[in-house]
Amino acid sequence: MEHAAQFLNSTVVHMLVGLIGVIALVSVNALFLIWVERKVSAHMQLRPGPMEVGPHGALQSLADAIKLMSKELITPDEVDKPIYWLAPIVVFLPVLLSFLVIPFSQTMIIRDMNVGIVLILAFSTLSVLAILMAGWSSNNKYSVFGAIRSVAQNVAYEIPLLVTVMSIILMVGSFKLSDIVAAQSQTWFIFIQPLAFLLFITCATAETNRAPFDLPEAESELVAGFHTEYSGMRFALFFLAEYTNIFIASAVATVLFLGGWHGPILPGVIWFFIKVYALVFLLMWFRWTFPRVRFDQLVNFSWKILIPLSFVNLLITAFVLKLR
Amino acid sequence: MIELYGIEEKTYTLNLGPQHPSTHGVLRVLLEMEGEFISKAEPVIGYGHRGHEHMAENRNYQQFLPNMGRVDYLHALAYNQGYCMAVEKLLGLVVPERAEFIRVITAELNRITSHLLWFGAYLLDLGAFTPIMYAFDDREHILDLLDRITGSRLTYCFYRFGGVPVDLDDEFITGTRAFIQRLRSRWVDYDNLVTKNVIFINRARDVGLITKDQCVKYGITGPNLRGSGIPYDIRKSEPYSAYPLFDFEVPIGSKGDIFDRYMVRLQEMEQSCRIIEQALDKLPNGPIMAEKVPKRIKPPVGEVYQAVETARGEFGIYIVSQGDVKPYRVKLRVPSFANLSLFPELAVDTLVADLVAILGSVDVVIPEIDR
Amino acid sequence: MLKDNLTKALAPLGLEKVADGDYAKTGYHLEVAAQPDQMAGVAQAMLDAGCFLESFTAVDLMESFDLVYHFASFDELCRTAVHVPLGKRKGMPSISQIYPGADWYEREVFDLFGIHFFGHPNLKRILLPEDADFHPLLKDFGATQGND
Numbered sequence: 067m068e069h070a071a072q073f074l075n076s077t078v079v080h081m082l083v084g085l086i087g088v089i090a091l092v093s094v095n096a097l098f099l100i101w102v103e104r105k106v107s108a109h110m111q112l113r114p115g116p117m118e119v120g121p122h123g124a125l126q127s128l129a130d131a132i133k134l135m136s137k138e139l140i141t142p143d144e145v146d147k148p149i150y151w152l153a154p155i156v157v158f159l160p161v162l163l164s165f166l167v168i169p170f171s172q173t174m175i176i177r178d179m180n181v182g183i184v185l186i187l188a189f190s191t192l193s194v195l196a197i198l199m200a201g202w203s204s205n206n207k208y209s210v211f212g213a214i215r216s217v218a219q220n221v222a223y224e225i226p227l228l229v230t231v232m233s234i235i236l237m238v239g240s241f242k243l244s245d246i247v248a249a250q251s252q253t254w255f256i257f258i259q260p261l262a263f264l265l266f267i268t269c270a271t272a273e274t275n276r277a278p279f280d281l282p283e284a285e286s287e288l289v290a291g292f293h294t295e296y297s298g299m300r301f302a303l304f305f306l307a308e309y310t311n312i313f314i315a316s317a318v319a320t321v322l323f324l325g326g327w328h329g330p331i332l333p334g335v336i337w338f339f340i341k342v343y344a345l346v347f348l349l350m351w352f353r354w355t356f357p358r359v360r361f362d363q364l365v366n367f368s369w370k371i372l373i374p375l376s377f378v379n380l381l382i383t384a385f386v387l388k389l390r
Numbered sequence: 391m392i393e394l395y396g397i398e399e400k401t402y403t404l405n406l407g408p409q410h411p412s413t414h415g416v417l418r419v420l421l422e423m424e425g426e427f428i429s430k431a432e433p434v435i436g437y438g439h440r441g442h443e444h445m446a447e448n449r450n451y452q453q454f455l456p457n458m459g460r461v462d463y464l465h466a467l468a469y470n471q472g473y474c475m476a477v478e479k480l481l482g483l484v485v486p487e488r489a490e491f492i493r494v495i496t497a498e499l500n501r502i503t504s505h506l507l508w509f510g511a512y513l514l515d516l517g518a519f520t521p522i523m524y525a526f527d528d529r530e531h532i533l534d535l536l537d538r539i540t541g542s543r544l545t546y547c548f549y550r551f552g553g554v555p556v557d558l559d560d561e562f563i564t565g566t567r568a569f570i571q572r573l574r575s576r577w578v579d580y581d582n583l584v585t586k587n588v589i590f591i592n593r594a595r596d597v598g599l600i601t602k603d604q605c606v607k608y609g610i611t612g613p614n615l616r617g618s619g620i621p622y623d624i625r626k627s628e629p630y631s632a633y634p635l636f637d638f639e640v641p642i643g644s645k646g647d648i649f650d651r652y653m654v655r656l657q658e659m660e661q662s663c664r665i666i667e668q669a670l671d672k673l674p675n676g677p678i679m680a681e682k683v684p685k686r687i688k689p690p691v692g693e694v695y696q697a698v699e700t701a702r703g704e705f706g707i708y709i710v711s712q713g714d715v716k717p718y719r720v721k722l723r724v725p726s727f728a729n730l731s732l733f734p735e736l737a738v739d740t741l742v743a744d745l746v747a748i749l750g751s752v753d754v755v756i757p758e759i760d761r
Numbered sequence: 762m763l764k765d766n767l768t769k770a771l772a773p774l775g776l777e778k779v780a781d782g783d784y785a786k787t788g789y790h791l792e793v794a795a796q797p798d799q800m801a802g803v804a805q806a807m808l809d810a811g812c813f814l815e816s817f818t819a820v821d822l823m824e825s826f827d828l829v830y831h832f833a834s835f836d837e838l839c840r841t842a843v844h845v846p847l848g849k850r851k852g853m854p855s856i857s858q859i860y861p862g863a864d865w866y867e868r869e870v871f872d873l874f875g876i877h878f879f880g881h882p883n884l885k886r887i888l889l890p891e892d893a894d895f896h897p898l899l900k901d902f903g904a905t906q907g908n909d
Contacts, residue, residue, distance in 0.1 A: 112523055207402075278589055355520065357517045358517025360741065605835070609860075695842065
């Protein structure tokens with residue numbers, strides 16, 4: 067009996083259960099978010115959105131997913147085959163792995179690493195590589211344009227993101243995400259560092275290629291940007307990665323600024339998800355309200371405004387902490 | 391080709407193909423680019439050439455009437471009006487006052503639908519997905535109103551030589567008045583959502599400048615011309631139909647950038663509302679068709695040029711008659727033809743994103759260019 | 762008055778006809794007839810007076826062509842129609858150096874009538890496919906020719 071209990075408690079089982087949970091969460095989350103996006107956009111545009119499949123179109127994303135999975139995997143002739151095949155996988159895996167360190171509640175965290183936040187930031191940069199791989203291997207001018215734009219955009223917006231996160235880390239003194247959440251048991255950091263929150267949300271919108279910063283996917287200019295040549299299940303993977311990225315970005319913002327799983331009465335997990343989805347709704351709200359920012363304005367905005375602001379924020383944080 | 395440290399740089403050719411979400415019809419633009427900057431843009435047209443002018447020579451004057459609604463389907467009633475007025479000039483027909491008022495009311499309603507569609511589609515090009523839905527919602531009301539009396543939603547063929555065939559009924563009049571009230575409350579929404587949006591202003595200010603000199607050299611007309619500060623509107627400068635009886639302004643811009651053209655179109659919609667209200671207030675009783683309209687339309691030998699102001703600019707129709715039931719030659723002078731010919735000059739040294747913005751702000755409808 | 766200014770400006774060119782038009786019947790204020798080689802002078806006079814090229818087209822009169830230019834002004838209402846007779850198989854000097862807007866109009870006339878314009882920077886077909894071998898608005902093209 068002791069052996070059985072030890073076995074169940076071991077890290078291996080812990081991680082396996084976590085992995086299965088994450089895959090389930092990612093799939094369901096993506097389906098749910100796609101449906102939410104369609105409904106939110108529809109209601110903002112004075113129309114009902116999907117209503118046919120299931121009650122209020124709830125099964126629409128499932129139907130779309132089945133359709134995408136059943137499509138033939140077409141590989142255009144002129145593409146660079148190894149890189150073309152790898153790109154969707156490279157875009158999806160890091161996002162999946164970021165789930166390892168997110169604290170869904172006090173106990174629900176797959177692996178509470180010492181370098182939690184650094185891991186997530188590192189993995190989010192890998193998706194840029196995947197976009198470049200997709201755009202380049204497609205052998206298509208539109209895709210290359212989309213990829214180039216995406217790389218420039220992501221590089222530009224990584225820096226204020228990192229510096230903003232640094233100001234939070236300075237306050238907490240640890241990279242562990244559970245420590246960051248624990249430090250917010252009295253007040254959430256959004257009230258202590260509102261500027262950092264604004265900067266983070268702006269950079270997160272840009273990092274996840276969401277409107278108004280969605281130039282790499284600009285439909286009306288570049289057909290479909292870097293994933294023009296992808297169809298069927300490969301396209302579905304890009305799509306899945308994008309929505310999961312939105313979830314991760316909102317989850318990190320929740321952990322850093324909104325107190326993670328803290329909240330009265332309801333269990334931590336429920337609060338966590340409420341906060342994450344509130345931020346996701348905010349990101350969707352942005353998409354359906356604003357026109358697209360032009361590319362040079364986008365890059366200028368980051369280098370000339372966001373980066374100086376984030377450094378100012380960091381300096382003020384350091385100064386205040388020193389004074390204490 | 392630039393020689394840089396012994397490496398030759400070539401420009402990069404990109405094709406904004408005939409099928410593209412932003413080219414508003416079947417337009418192909420051949421771009422030569424250096425990085426993200428355009429060095430040369432050449433529009434290629436003719437994908438929608440249907441031979442309207444040839445059809446005119448092989449049909450009676452009445453049989454050619456429906457064609458006019460298909461040339462520019464967005465402001466079809468103005469083209470109807472131009473053609474009818476040209477033939478009426480040749481025949482010496484006088485249109486009764488009530489018919490002129492009806493023509494003005496319906497043409498102005500059509501102008502509002504055209505500008506609303508431009509507004510929605512232009513914002514869609516810039517990446518805002520919501521304004522088009524609101525604009526089309528408003529547009530649906532107008533289409534329902536016009537559907538009641540003309541029988542069509544888009545490609546109207548409503549006017550006849552000598553007047554209009556169907557009179558306005560009370561439901562149309564009350565519906566139109568109610569709609570104008572509703573539309574006026576929408577201006578606030580459009581203002582808050584778009585006009586005051588800093589992202590939109592940054593994309594529209596100081597981009598795509600059209601100078602007055604270019605306007606004269608290329609024959610630019612319509613909101614593009616008025617955005618550059620020249621107050622030329624045919625309804626005021628060469629008044630026709632019942633327009634002299636109404637009090638309205640001609641909005642103009644100052645710099646000639648995209649934002650000015652956008653504001654001109656928005657303000658024109660408000661001025662159209664004013665015209666419609668005045669027309670409904672002053673609507674006279676009387677016949678809607680001229681008395682002696684010949685059964686066989688056989689104008690005497692001669693020629694005529696008639697200009698009307700459409701949503702896109704000046705539509706001119708030039709008819710040469712040699713005394714036959716069919717016109718000898720019909721030339722359709724469409725505003726988008728001249729407006730698009732300026733585009734290569736506007737596009738030099740801009741970014742691809744700006745290219746789409748400039749093309750949209752010029753408001754071209756390809757079927758009227760191709761005829 | 763713009764009409765008087767234009768009449769004065771066109772006088773030294775020695776044109777066949779510079780007369781008042783019947784506005785109520787034709788929509789013109791000024792009617793001008795010119796020869797092909799005089800057209801450049803007429804266009805320059807129009808541009809100097811501030812007029813814009815409203816329209817340009819051709820009419821196939823069986824034995825010859827009649828090229829019709831329409832000019833108007835943004836400042837004052839005055840439409841000028843310039844008729845230029847052109848023999849068949851003759852070419853016409855281009856006015857696109859004076860009015861860049863005439864570029865596309867001349868290409869259209871070339872495309873639909875086959876009239877050649879000397880000095881045009883880019884005289885290719887504009888509406889029909891580049892490899893078409895017919896000119897559809899010629900009177901001997903026929904109503905149904907080209908439908909196979």
